[in-house]
Amino acid sequence: MPTLRPYNSITLQLSNFYSVNSLNDLERDAWLWLTSAPKRKRDGFKTMTLATRTLDGVNARTVVLRKADADAKTLWFHTDVRSDKVGELSRHPKATLLFWDNRRQIQLRLSVTTAPHTDDAIASEHWAGLWVGGRKMYLSEHMPGLPYPEPYPGFPAQFGENLPTEAESEAGRNNFLVVECRVLTMDYLHLSRAGQTRARFRYEPFPGMEWLVP
Numbered sequence: 001m002p003t004l005r006p007y008n009s010i011t012l013q014l015s016n017f018y019s020v021n022s023l024n025d026l027e028r029d030a031w032l033w034l035t036s037a038p039k040r041k042r043d044g045f046k047t048m049t050l051a052t053r054t055l056d057g058v059n060a061r062t063v064v065l066r067k068a069d070a071d072a073k074t075l076w077f078h079t080d081v082r083s084d085k086v087g088e089l090s091r092h093p094k095a096t097l098l099f100w101d102n103r104r105q106i107q108l109r110l111s112v113t114t115a116p117h118t119d120d121a122i123a124s125e126h127w128a129g130l131w132v133g134g135r136k137m138y139l140s141e142h143m144p145g146l147p148y149p150e151p152y153p154g155f156p157a158q159f160g161e162n163l164p165t166e167a168e169s170e171a172g173r174n175n176f177l178v179v180e181c182r183v184l185t186m187d188y189l190h191l192s193r194a195g196q197t198r199a200r201f202r203y204e205p206f207p208g209m210e211w212l213v214p
């Protein structure tokens with residue numbers, strides 16, 4: 001029979017990057033990485049895979065993490081209001097956000113419920129913080145995903161490699177959507193030769209945390 005120890009007495013040695021000694025520390029680290037990633041150029045958590053439900057199956061794509069709030073357990077990303085994912089999320093607001101950081105050898109799988117922001121204060125705040133290069137993709141005259149007779153760059157061809165002016169970029173505001181993702185559960189997995197670590201953190205409907213068999 002293995003001897004069982006209380007969680008808070010377990011000290012796990014995890015790679016050279018950090019060590020954790022409780023579920024609380026591990027969760028705090030995960031949120032610290034998520035909140036700092038948008039400001040760090042080459043952070044592994046800067047992009048994530050968004051998985052959604054479609055009418056006849058599932059869909060997945062990469063999106064950029066724009067902001068995370070550890071207290072509100074909420075993440076935000078930007079997208080074009082005309083894209084397929086928006087229709088999918090409006091029909092089925094629950095989604096999965098999947099992160100993989102190769103350097104830290106950490107996977108985070110977040111089950112979320114989403115809400116769109118188009119013409120409110122949240123959307124305006126994100127739009128104001130977006131540089132003209134980021135706004136350029138919202139200037140597309142066409143619906144993302146539509147067939148086109150020739151290669152289309154995703155913005156009016158006249159811009160070429162140039163950036164729009166601040167005033168020109170404002171035309172993209174109508175196509176801009178911020179998706180708010182409230183985290184329901186976070187599944188944490190750390191890979192290591194010395195032993196893998198897996199844990200689940202629940203936020204809604206009932207808070208809780210537990211170790212899982214990897």
Ligand SMILES: Cc1cc2nc3c(=O)[nH]c(=O)nc-3n(C[C@H](O)[C@H](O)[C@H](O)COP(=O)(O)O)c2cc1C
Binds near residue numbers: 080145
């Ligand atoms: C590195 C990378 C980052 C991306 N970031 C975003 C993003 O933040 N928002 C977005 O809508 N699409 C982003 N895309 C494009 C999407 O992956 C996808 O191709 C596009 O949004 C259309 O998706 P949909 O048809 O499933 O809606 C990114 C693609 C890559 C490769």
